[in-house]
Amino acid sequence: MPKYIFNARDIAAYIKWFSVPSYLEVSYMQYIFNIGDPVLARPLAADFEKFKTEVYRQLYYLWANGFEGERSDISCMVDDDSISLVCDPECINLESYMKLVTLHLIYTKHLPYVKINFAGLPLSLGIRCDYSRYEENVVKAIKGFNLVSRDKFGKPFDLNLGVPDELLQISLNDSFKAEIIGGSDIRDEVHRAQKEKMNEYKENSLKEFGSIPATPSKRRSSSRRSQGEKANRHKTSASQPKGIPLEERRHKDGEDK
Numbered sequence: 001m002p003k004y005i006f007n008a009r010d011i012a013a014y015i016k017w018f019s020v021p022s023y024l025e026v027s028y029m030q031y032i033f034n035i036g037d038p039v040l041a042r043p044l045a046a047d048f049e050k051f052k053t054e055v056y057r058q059l060y061y062l063w064a065n066g067f068e069g070e071r072s073d074i075s076c077m078v079d080d081d082s083i084s085l086v087c088d089p090e091c092i093n094l095e096s097y098m099k100l101v102t103l104h105l106i107y108t109k110h111l112p113y114v115k116i117n118f119a120g121l122p123l124s125l126g127i128r129c130d131y132s133r134y135e136e137n138v139v140k141a142i143k144g145f146n147l148v149s150r151d152k153f154g155k156p157f158d159l160n161l162g163v164p165d166e167l168l169q170i171s172l173n174d175s176f177k178a179e180i181i182g183g184s185d186i187r188d189e190v191h192r193a194q195k196e197k198m199n200e201y202k203e204n205s206l207k208e209f210g211s212i213p214a215t216p217s218k219r220r221s222s223s224r225r226s227q228g229e230k231a232n233r234h235k236t237s238a239s240q241p242k243g244i245p246l247e248e249r250r251h252k253d254g255e256d257k
Contacts, residue, residue: 003176004086004144005041006032006103008051012058013077013096014103016068029055031107038179039106074125086144090129091137097125102145105172106180113150113171118163135163146176 011032014020020028029052036045044051062068067076077096087095101114118138121127127134139159142149150169151157157168172180 003146004099004102006039006099007041008044008054009058009061009077010099010103012055012062013067014100014107015055015059016062017070017072017100018104019069025055025059026052028107032103035106035180038176087137087140088129088133091127091134091141093125093127094121094134094137094141097121098141098145098147101170102147102172105147105170109177109181113169115167116170117165117167118159119165135159138163142170146173147171148173 011029015025015028030048032039033045033048033051040051044054062076065076066072074093074096077099078092082092083089084092084095086098101116104114105111122131122134129137141147142159147170149157149159150171152167152169154169157164
């Protein structure tokens, strides 16, 4: 069975589905582009600028069709005349959903698996074929997207025996994971992009408002104030005359009487 290779629409759908901030979009594109052939179709993996332009074109298409956020209709990922490449045409929405799941596992190499209850997906994805046909397509999706299924205890689960009504652990298979592992993690890319964005905000702020004179920190001021108060208390207590002891005062009062 041929393995699925992602295109620009898939990357755009992932960015929209997981609500990636606009200033991080290029970082997500760069990350998947750096992986290259094992993940992207060969024409897209040749030139980053062309790849980025195509993803942005697809982002606009998805935005115009209301596909934004995890509650979007998954059927909006594909055109009306699109054909399924992994699943049967009746289960093309399952194929679209598994694209997003697989991309999430690729982007988050630190995430060992995601939990999915396949028994409840037909209703939420709008799949109306026979259930036995749906079960066959779940097996096709797992194989076609380089995935493996395990039960809740982490033991291999054979979906050829049927789809259980319970959560399964879905992760990338070892051979595919070995192909894409290497380079930086998406968290490094995001951290770098956020740092660059903060530096940009800082530069724009300095251009607009100028430099801000340094002022002593509140903690240092309060520390100096407390030290001064202690010194005043010490000075005051040292200058006060000592009082008369209690026994001498009683004796003196007795003599006066």
